Amino acid sequence: MTTQLLQKVDHSVLKTNQLIIISLNILAFVFNQPLLAVLVALAMGAGSLLKRPGFGFVYTSLLKPRGWMKPDVLDDNPEPHRFAQFMGFLFMAAGSVSLFLGSALLGWTLVWIVVALAALNAFGGFCVGCAMYYWLVRLNVPGFSKQPPANTFPGAKPRVSVSG
Numbered sequence: 711m712t713t714q715l716l717q718k719v720d721h722s723v724l725k726t727n728q729l730i731i732i733s734l735n736i737l738a739f740v741f742n743q744p745l746l747a748v749l750v751a752l753a754m755g756a757g758s759l760l761k762r763p764g765f766g767f768v769y770t771s772l773l774k775p776r777g778w779m780k781p782d783v784l785d786d787n788p789e790p791h792r793f794a795q796f797m798g799f800l801f802m803a804a805g806s807v808s809l810f811l812g813s814a815l816l817g818w819t820l821v822w823i824v825v826a827l828a829a830l831n832a833f834g835g836f837c838v839g840c841a842m843y844y845w846l847v848r849l850n851v852p853g854f855s856k857q858p859p860a861n862t863f864p865g866a867k868p869r870v871s872v873s874g
Contacts, residue, residue: 794839
């Protein structure tokens with residue numbers, strides 16, 4: 711295994727992003743509001759382009775400054791999380807288009823897949839999109855190069871916090 715430089719990744723901002731994605735998508739479904747699903751898709755797409763969590767601004771501007779959520783900074787790779795968000799964006803975009811084209815079953819199914827995977831990450835500490843990223847690394851797919859942090863199962867949240 712090669713040595714790689716990990717970056718400081720605040721998992722609290724990732725969790726905030728996931729919780730907002732879950733909440734807005736559930737509200738979209740319960741109130742049958744596809745525009746909320748579109749909002750989630752747009753935020754995830756913008757976040758992918760800007761290389762940060764789409765709803766991360768809620769954490770950085772509201773939750774963290776008020777002390778309502780504490781940082782959870784870990785040595786990690788941000789790239790798998792960005793890839794996971796991009797995959798979520800693709801599912802949300804396809805789900806939104808399906809909803810507006812009249813295919814409610816397909817649209818809401820795609821939205822609920824995003825809800826389920828975001829919940830697995832937020833509450834279970836396992837990121838399926840991150841695991842996919844690491845599988846693509848193992849398959850030597852160009853553009854995918856980062857290895858999971860040492861002693862971390864691919865897709866699992868690293869266990870050791872950064873001091874300081």
